[in-house]
Amino acid sequence: MAIEVFAPAKINLTLHVTGQRSDGYHLLDSLVAFADLGDRLRLEAGPDMVIDLRGPFAEGVPRDGRNLVWKAAQGLGWAGAIHLNKQLPHGAGIGGGSSDAAAVLNALAAEGLTVPPELPLSLGADLPVCMVARGARMQGIGEQITPVSLPDLPALLVNPGCHVPTGAVFSGLAWRDNPAMPDEIPSFETARDCAVWLKDQRNDLEIPAAYVAPEIDRVLADLRCTGNEMLSRMSGSGATCFALYPTLKAAHMAAYEIGAEHPDWWIQAVTLR
Incomplete structure (x- = not known):
């Protein structure tokens, strides 16, 4: 079976x-x-x-x-x-x-x-x-x-199609002893609450990854120009980036905006949990 x-x-x-x-x-x-x-x-x-x-x-x-x-x-x-x-x-x-x-x-x-x-x-x-x-x-x-209990997070995932070697990204880190997140992660009632809290956090690999693949900066800039965008950041060691939105409809609208300009990019509106 x-x-x-x-x-x-x-x-x-x-x-x-x-x-x-x-x-x-x-x-x-x-x-x-x-x-x-x-x-x-x-x-x-x-x-x-x-x-x-x-x-x-x-x-x-x-x-x-x-x-x-x-x-x-x-x-x-x-x-x-x-x-x-x-x-x-x-x-x-x-x-x-x-x-x-x-x-x-x-x-x-x-x-x-x-x-x-x-x-x-x-x-x-x-x-x-x-x-x-x-x-x-x-x-x-x-x-x-x-x-961790998270609310549903409407999001847009965007990958410009470039491969980013993980080793090169970690090698490019300026510091390896950066501050951790707070000891306690709060409960979030809404996606906006979560996005506001996330703004004070980081992806420490984002800067070295963008040095290896400058397309990442372009993706993040385009995401930040979309309507109702609450937070944009790179995931993992790249090159996929994400943006959070208040509704899935807003994420789909952003997908249309970016897709019209970059039809060769991988662009997906999703819900994160």
Whole structure:
């Protein structure tokens, strides 16, 4: 029997780099939300591991043991066909591969397989939070996850189509011991309340990422010119940026505004939770 799985886009509403361990891993403090848009997977048990790819962003995705979904399934001792419909751009700062792998782990755990505690983080810093797939605070090197209740956040996601190497972005950081978020994240009644609070937070990777890919600054400038925009910021290590709006209708109107000028950009109005 096939297992159908949804892997939502991960958005870093904040991303504070607060230190670096002696082994090179960076310490993070990030408020993360997930979109109602993502990749879709179908798992069919069988004797051999096979990855079948389709969708607008299938090109360039590994079909072998380099793929995180392969590693996730293999880590649980599962084999079979994984049909992956790639709706999210990869290498875009929205956790596409990590969310895919986390969705596989969650699906196989629901079928009775045991997920070793060390497996998610061994596959990547975003895996633990992607297994929660709801609003959460991510700290440490990604292993400390605290659920956070967020209101529905109407948003627009925009990616200009450039690839931003994560290593180059972290190498460009001027400081690695930046302040963390406040100890307590308040309860937000509305999307506007959340946006107001977020204005005092940061993505510490935004400046070095824009140095590597100047298109990021153009995306952020265009988002800030749209009607009813409440906050614009880069997600993860880029190049996807997001803006928050008071309503989903306003996000769709902004998508139309930007899409008319940049028809080659990836532009999606979503709700973040």
